[in-house]
Amino acid sequence: MRIHLSKLTEHLGCVLCHGMLRDAQTIPECLHSFCKSCIYRHFLVQGSRNCPKCFLTLKPRPITTLISDQQLQDIVDKIFPELRKRDAVDEKEFYARHNFPKKPQWMIDQQQAQKNGTDTGSRRRGSGNPSHSNSNGAATATASATDVTTTACNNSTGSSSNGSVRSVASSPAPTTTTSHKRKAAQTVLVNGSIVKTVTELSVQVYPFEDDAGNIDPLPALTFPYLQVEGSFKIFELRKLIQQRLNFDPSDEIEITCMGATVGPELSLLFIQRTIWHQHHERKPIILHYRRMLA
Structure with a gap:
């Protein structure tokens, strides 16, 4: 039985390098697979948060959610065993050339x-x-x-709006725990090392409305629904809002939760556990922004 290589490439190939998959990594949201080195370069070097094949917007830090697809890689290795042998030779030569211990x-x-x-x-x-x-x-x-997902690196302040937050441009505000999609933050011991789970929270952000008319309302965000990590700080959220509203950096804003101003150093997980959880256990966090009061 003979099968044309072009038909296999569609299912076993990488659209980034146009070759067969090597160390296949699968994006869980859309189930598209790529070479490990190719998809890492796509996320880390190019700074993209979209699937290279279907252009779906992915979760914050998508590199941490990649799944090593060993079954798919085994299929590639069985059909093209020469590729695995060539990789082993190239890897051995690379380690020897650079004097790296394997x-x-x-x-x-x-x-x-x-x-x-x-x-x-x-x-x-x-x-x-x-x-x-x-x-x-x-x-x-x-x-x-416990569904452990390790975090490869911490976001810098400048990249927070790109790597730690995902806009949800759909449908009405979620109200149940299922749509909330909140994972409990846990610390577990894995092989002698402490590994923290990645916590995700659903957040809704709206301009502050003053019934007394003492504060001019700010424009609303096009996509007020956000999916963020629990470690996402209030100062990062302020910076994100300023960027999306094209505000001058000198136009400072502040964030409020249930009418109280929250400090820029606080994380959303802290706010959820100490302020929001007591009154709205099963609902996403609702925050408001306004011009900073003198």
């Missing part, structure tokens, strides 16, 4: 298991390094149960 296989499997939140890595280590199999298996299973 990581042992059990360590590579352990890191992959931490990223995926599964116990596959511990099963693989059972044959290669027995001393690690039992202790790491339970820890990795804990990671799977």
